[in-house]
Amino acid sequence: MNVAEIRNQFPILAEKLPGGQDLVYLDNAATSQRPKRVLDKYLQLSLKTNANIHRAVHYLAAEATDQYESAREAVREFIGAASTKEIIFTSGTTASINTVAYSYGKAFVGRGDNIIVSQAEHHSNIVPWQLLAERTGAEVRALPVDDDGQLRIDLLPRLIDKNTRLVAVCHISNVLGLVNPVKEITRIAHERGVHVLIDGAQGIVHEAVAVKDIDCDFYVFSGHKMYAVPFTGVLYGKQDLLEEMPPFLGGGEMIASVSLEDGTTFAPLPGKFEAGTQNLAGTPTLIEAINTCKQFRDKEIVDYQQRLTDYVLNALQADDRITLYGVPRGNVAKVPLFSFSVKGAHHEDLALILDKMGIAVRSGQMCAEPIMDRFGVTGMVRASFAPYNTLEEAEYFIKCLDRAIKMLS
Amino acid sequence: MEPTKTIQEVEADIIENFSMFDQWLDKYEYLIELGKNLDAFPEEAKTEENLIKGCQSRVWLDAKASDGRIWFKADSDAIITKGIISLLISVYNGRTPAEILASDFSFIEKIGLRENLSPTRANGLVSMIETIRKRAAENNN
Numbered sequence A: 001m002n003v004a005e006i007r008n009q010f011p012i013l014a015e016k017l018p019g020g021q022d023l024v025y026l027d028n029a030a031t032s033q034r035p036k037r038v039l040d041k042y043l044q045l046s047l048k049t050n051a052n053i054h055r056a057v058h059y060l061a062a063e064a065t066d067q068y069e070s071a072r073e074a075v076r077e078f079i080g081a082a083s084t085k086e087i088i089f090t091s092g093t094t095a096s097i098n099t100v101a102y103s104y105g106k107a108f109v110g111r112g113d114n115i116i117v118s119q120a121e122h123h124s125n126i127v128p129w130q131l132l133a134e135r136t137g138a139e140v141r142a143l144p145v146d147d148d149g150q151l152r153i154d155l156l157p158r159l160i161d162k163n164t165r166l167v168a169v170c171h172i173s174n175v176l177g178l179v180n181p182v183k184e185i186t187r188i189a190h191e192r193g194v195h196v197l198i199d200g201a202q203g204i205v206h207e208a209v210a211v212k213d214i215d216c217d218f219y220v221f222s223g224h225k226m227y228a229v230p231f232t233g234v235l236y237g238k239q240d241l242l243e244e245m246p247p248f249l250g251g252g253e254m255i256a257s258v259s260l261e262d263g264t265t266f267a268p269l270p271g272k273f274e275a276g277t278q279n280l281a282g283t284p285t286l287i288e289a290i291n292t293c294k295q296f297r298d299k300e301i302v303d304y305q306q307r308l309t310d311y312v313l314n315a316l317q318a319d320d321r322i323t324l325y326g327v328p329r330g331n332v333a334k335v336p337l338f339s340f341s342v343k344g345a346h347h348e349d350l351a352l353i354l355d356k357m358g359i360a361v362r363s364g365q366m367c368a369e370p371i372m373d374r375f376g377v378t379g380m381v382r383a384s385f386a387p388y389n390t391l392e393e394a395e396y397f398i399k400c401l402d403r404a405i406k407m408l409s
Numbered sequence B: 001m002e003p004t005k006t007i008q009e010v011e012a013d014i015i016e017n018f019s020m021f022d023q024w025l026d027k028y029e030y031l032i033e034l035g036k037n038l039d040a041f042p043e044e045a046k047t048e049e050n051l052i053k054g055c056q057s058r059v060w061l062d063a064k065a066s067d068g069r070i071w072f073k074a075d076s077d078a079i080i081t082k083g084i085i086s087l088l089i090s091v092y093n094g095r096t097p098a099e100i101l102a103s104d105f106s107f108i109e110k111i112g113l114r115e116n117l118s119p120t121r122a123n124g125l126v127s128m129i130e131t132i133r134k135r136a137a138e139n140n141n
């Protein structure tokens, strides 16, 4: 399998921009492109097997339910969970974290307790905890990162006290692109009786995730960054914890019985957390998305990505006009996600000029204001690569970046 | 100093200038040049009140009315935005509120700026124009 074969699987990559240029899509950390097999799956489900799931006895309903539940099994297998009861489908990372913040919060967090997040979290892994803190009188604490963007896990044991309930950190930050030592973080927290949530929105894309090995209590991610359609997502939780947590949303399908006189009892897992009509055509695209992720573990592809990562990393680090945030050190790996700033050139100007050259990059705060403040910037530029990006595109990006910087200085 | 040309005349000059560029690159280089040459903006006017929301870059616009005319000063931390600000100021500085309110700001589309800027940037441009109109309306009596 080589990069040309991969590119053929992603129809959008053959599109031309209005200016006639080829599209160089380097905003994969925001959302990935989707391969034909994912789009086909979505269409197939809409054209041939559309019915509401778990509800009716007719043929279509049974087919649709089968597809939906196959996706659950595919996800369970993909992340190595013990049971499909531990796989809750949501609309994405944000919905997964909000579910935990509400339901786990209701069961385990009270006045005077605290939740620890890192300085490098996406707003999705900060704001739900702040809302929980506001509701309950709990406190949100931050684990800092050092100048290279590495998590100061040496400080974690001291930050945890007897009132700490949960540590919620990302597997890979959407700004820094470093693989955090989630297994070690989990061990430190568990030794002190503290639960752990891993925001895997970026982690699931770049790492082979085994939740039993990490031993985290929750692992959450979005489908749209791992080649599935938008508004799909997963909340993995350990069964015993999920059992203890009350439901988040109430509605159809999440109940065992409803009575206006005697109250309501809830469905067993995972139904308890899946209220209302689900993403019928979308969620099963996770099956094909997972197949795509597995394909990308092919040695030739992995080696190629590593060469690309090394090339971009070296080029950015060798340029003294550029400050790179998230510098690999020791055994902390860097994924092909590069955020940087340029002295004397505004991130917005750089992104506008690169756009004119056919290159899609992200600029601004990237939904992570605290880490912008940490590094004293109002925004950064981010180039994030996928396995369908070529070395030629990486070289073109570096060349155009140089040209843009010269234009602006 | 009161402008000697009408709004329409200045707009026509700008459209003429931009029509010489057939490459986006030249257009951007020209905007960057304009941005660099924009009059300095007083630090003390960089207030929360003068900050325009809706841009990825920060934009400050200060408007003062005197002798029935409005005088604009503006700044941004991004240079291309500053270039656009410079165009807006050259058209609207020292005009009467009535003149500003009668203008349709369509020269921006005619020089291909709106379509050339990303949607988030277009929002910034729209907010800038709205603020200019708002200041004109406040002083229109």
Ligand SMILES: Cc1ncc(COP(=O)(O)O)c(C=O)c1O
Pocket (backbone or CB within 6 Å): A029, A030, A092, A093, A094, A095, A122, A124, A125, A170, A172, A173, A174, A199, A201, A202, A222, A224, A367
């Ligand atoms: C690390 C991280 N966490 C959370 C999110 C939020 O994901 P979503 O918007 O798909 O819910 C993102 C995506 O932008 C992310 O990169």
